[in-house]
Amino acid sequence: AQSVTQPDIHITVSEGASLELRCNYSYGATPYLFWYVQSPGQGLQLLLKYFSGDTLVQGIKGFEAEFKRSQSSFNLRKPSVHWSDAAEYFCAVGPPNQAGTALIFGKGTTLSVSS
Amino acid sequence: KAGVTQTPRYLIKTRGQQVTLSCSPISGHRSVSWYQQTPGQGLQFLFEYFSETQRNKGNFPGRFSGRQFSNSRSEMNVSTLELGDSALYLCASTGQGNTEAFFGQGTRLTVV
Numbered sequence: 001a002q003s004v005t006q007p008d009i010h011i012t013v014s015e016g017a018s019l020e021l022r023c024n025y026s027y028g029a030t031p032y033l034f035w036y037v038q039s040p041g042q043g044l045q046l047l048l049k050y051f052s053g054d055t056l057v058q059g060i061k062g063f064e065a066e067f068k069r070s071q072s073s074f075n076l077r078k079p080s081v082h083w084s085d086a087a088e089y090f091c092a093v094g095p096p097n098q099a100g101t102a103l104i105f106g107k108g109t110t111l112s113v114s115s
Numbered sequence: 116k117a118g119v120t121q122t123p124r125y126l127i128k129t130r131g132q133q134v135t136l137s138c139s140p141i142s143g144h145r146s147v148s149w150y151q152q153t154p155g156q157g158l159q160f161l162f163e164y165f166s167e168t169q170r171n172k173g174n175f176p177g178r179f180s181g182r183q184f185s186n187s188r189s190e191m192n193v194s195t196l197e198l199g200d201s202a203l204y205l206c207a208s209t210g211q212g213n214t215e216a217f218f219g220q221g222t223r224l225t226v227v
Contacts, residue, residue: 036218041220042220042221043119043205043218043219043220043221044205044207044218045218046215046216046217049214049215051214090158092158094216098146098163098170098171100146100148100207100209100210100214100215100216101146101148101163101165101170101171101207101209101216102148102160102163102171102173103148103150103158103160103207103216104160105150105157105158105159106157107157108157108158
């Protein structure tokens with residue numbers, strides 16, 4: 001079955017510290033991979049995406065993610081977290097021929113930033 | 116350009132009623148997808164419409180339906196509402212090349 005697992009429900013990081021959010025997926029073929037962020041009461045904003053090629057992808061707001069095929073993982077990282085990064089983060093996969101549709105989401109990781 | 120617009124933003128309905136939610140995609144986008152977000156089940160794909168045809172469908176009962184108009188605007192309908200249908204319903208539009216889904220702010224449906 002197709003699924004996305006985000007093992008960490010809630011993470012607290014000190015402002016200025018580094019961040020890594022984990023994502024593992026199960027999919028028949030290599031899917032298209034996404035990370036979205038959601039602030040309270042808002043829709044989803046795309047942080048970055050991976051379709052093919054270089055396995056380290058850069059996104060907005062200083063985020064990056066690394067695709068590891070052997071581990072079926074797509075972990076999100078940021079070198080230095082800002083208080084404004086506090087939000088909920090979702091990893092998602094989608095069919096390679098219809099990249100932006102029929103997305104399967106993980107349950108999300110809530111990021112809190114402490115001062 | 117304008118983003119994805121969902122109306123209304125908030126809605127309160129009574130169990131057993133039906134409800135219609137609207138989504139206007141980004142201009143030029145022909146694909147519209149709908150998602151349900153609840154605390155327990157997270158984000159789940161409902162269905163996707165492309166050029167007025169349902170192209171993909173998630174695992175939801177037949178009470179959930181949708182349609183798309185010639186201008187790409189989409190509506191979803193939920194009949195015989197249940198308490199468990201209370202959720203944030205998100206709409207996303209995708210443009211040519213299908214590289215990214217742009218999400219609206221959602222409609223918060225509360226069933227009482």
